[in-house]
Amino acid sequence: MISLNIEKTFGFISKEKVSAYEAEVKAAQEMLEKGTGKGNDFLGWLHLPSSISDEHLADLNATAKVLRDNCEVVIVAGIGGSYLGARAVIEALSNSFTWLQEKKTAPVMIYAGHNISEDYLYELTEYLKDKKFGVINISKSGTTTETALAFRLLKKQCEDQRGKETAKKVIVAITDARKGAARVTADKEGYKTFIIPDNVGGRFSVLTPVGLLPIAVAGFDINKLVAGAADMEKACGSDVPFAENPAAIYAATRNELYRNGKKIEILVNFCPKLHYVSEWWKQLYGESEGKDNKGIFPAAVDFSTDLHSMGQWIQEGERSIFETVISVDKVNHKLEVPSDEANLDGLNFLAGKRVDEVNKMAELGTQLAHVDGGVPNMRIVLPELSEYNIGGLLYFFEKACGISGYLLGVNPFNQPGVEAYKKNMFALLNKPGYEEESKAIQARL
Numbered sequence: 513m514i515s516l517n518i519e520k521t522f523g524f525i526s527k528e529k530v531s532a533y534e535a536e537v538k539a540a541q542e543m544l545e546k547g548t549g550k551g552n553d554f555l556g557w558l559h560l561p562s563s564i565s566d567e568h569l570a571d572l573n574a575t576a577k578v579l580r581d582n583c584e585v586v587i588v589a590g591i592g593g594s595y596l597g598a599r600a601v602i603e604a605l606s607n608s609f610t611w612l613q614e615k616k617t618a619p620v621m622i623y624a625g626h627n628i629s630e631d632y633l634y635e636l637t638e639y640l641k642d643k644k645f646g647v648i649n650i651s652k653s654g655t656t657t658e659t660a661l662a663f664r665l666l667k668k669q670c671e672d673q674r675g676k677e678t679a680k681k682v683i684v685a686i687t688d689a690r691k692g693a694a695r696v697t698a699d700k701e702g703y704k705t706f707i708i709p710d711n712v713g714g715r716f717s718v719l720t721p722v723g724l725l726p727i728a729v730a731g732f733d734i735n736k737l738v739a740g741a742a743d744m745e746k747a748c749g750s751d752v753p754f755a756e757n758p759a760a761i762y763a764a765t766r767n768e769l770y771r772n773g774k775k776i777e778i779l780v781n782f783c784p785k786l787h788y789v790s791e792w793w794k795q796l797y798g799e800s801e802g803k804d805n806k807g808i809f810p811a812a813v814d815f816s817t818d819l820h821s822m823g824q825w826i827q828e829g830e831r832s833i834f835e836t837v838i839s840v841d842k843v844n845h846k847l848e849v850p851s852d853e854a855n856l857d858g859l860n861f862l863a864g865k866r867v868d869e870v871n872k873m874a875e876l877g878t879q880l881a882h883v884d885g886g887v888p889n890m891r892i893v894l895p896e897l898s899e900y901n902i903g904g905l906l907y908f909f910e911k912a913c914g915i916s917g918y919l920l921g922v923n924p925f926n927q928p929g930v931e932a933y934k935k936n937m938f939a940l941l942n943k944p945g946y947e948e949e950s951k952a953i954q955a956r957l
């Protein structure tokens with residue numbers, strides 16, 4: 513199970529001040545449990561892990577098998593919470609070069625519907641031309657432009673290449689039970705569908721079929737992922753005392769840092785496989801807390817890579833940041849630094865050492881340097897990258913986010929600000945129904 517260490521924040525905020533959040537956190541947890549807080553119609557994620565049935569997992573695994581048996585490539589079409597969770601888990605657990613390996617144990621997973629780049633979509637459709645591919649179309653609203661546009665292209669190509677009957681077998685829709693264009697199309701075409709519950713918002717949906725189906729298709733054990741999340745649900749439960757509850761402590765610490773002028777949280781990893789965990793986390797916290805002119809800005813870096821770009825800013829720039837490091841204790845493979853007779857690179861002092869030992873010293877050295885430079889530091893340790901631990905990590909962040917949003921005094925479960933760009937885009941594109949907005953926006957150009 514993951515563990516949290518906040519010792520290296522204490523030069524900046526006091527332990528007593530963090531402990532003093534106990535009552536506030538308790539109130540926030542009660543609001544979540546009793547559904548008395550803002551956004552209380554979106555609390556379906558709270559006890560989701562412990563309520564997932566074996567039958568549901570079996571249905572997901574069976575559908576994943578159909579896709580695995582019939583596809584060389586599977587496209588996950590979705591944006592935001594409708595793709596980031598799946599990508600986060602799949603990339604965290606996959607071989608870094610999985611798509612280059614000759615002997616494949618699972619379909620190549622590709623993501624679309626998360627941008628409107630003509631080149632991206634053209635290149636994707638070109639790549640797919642000789643591939644037996646399938647599509648998982650994921651959209652809670654069923655009307656998101658980016659995803660709908662990509663799906664329109666992919667559906668046609670799949671039907672043209674594989675025939676309508678096979679396309680029906682290898683296209684799966686994950687969407688609302690009743691409404692939205694994705695639902696209408698799936699029902700009309702007879703696709704297998706999974707439902708995103710009404711009371712689970714996109715960014716909290718990784719443990720619904722939104723995340724679970726693609727993760728299973730990619731060959732990972734969703735039963736273990738859910739088990740890890742369920743154990744974390746217990747560990748972060750409202751009955752767990754504040755001092756032993758990682759979600760409570762994380763939420764309290766980051767809010768105390770925020771109240772002391774630390775407006776930016778940088779999620780750090782020392783393992784590139786975690787890049788998309790950070791992307792998922794950015795949406796979770798950004799959409800949940802960034803409103804009412806408030807909220808910690810969630811940023812992320814991949815170290816040691818970004819020590820050679822953002823490292824300077826973090827060490828010596830404006831002191832408005834703190835770091836939360838995700839550290840993986842045990843790596844999955846062993847590789848030692850070889851000795852070299854000529855030693856031209858001067859690295860023989862590392863000969864015989866594990867590469868991970870060098871990485872761990874980079875991590876420790878960075879932590880000490882950044883704390884010395886005025887950057888408070890929290891550390892989340894994962895024993896290793898596994899389905900179980902990643903499941904726990906995701907739920908930990910979700911629970912802490914719910915608590916943290918209530919500590920901040922916002923509704924952590926809406927995202928009204930996202931509509932502004934959509935309204936302008938539709939007005940600029942003369943979407944029917946936007947005539948007034950179109951006129952108004954044209955007058956501004």
Ligand SMILES: O=P(O)(O)OC[C@H]1O[C@](O)(CO)[C@@H](O)[C@@H]1O
Nearest residue numbers: 592593594651652653656714930
């Ligand atoms: O699943 P949908 O409805 O396509 O939405 C995708 C994403 O878009 C947003 O609604 C923001 O526009 C996110 O909250 C969500 O995760």
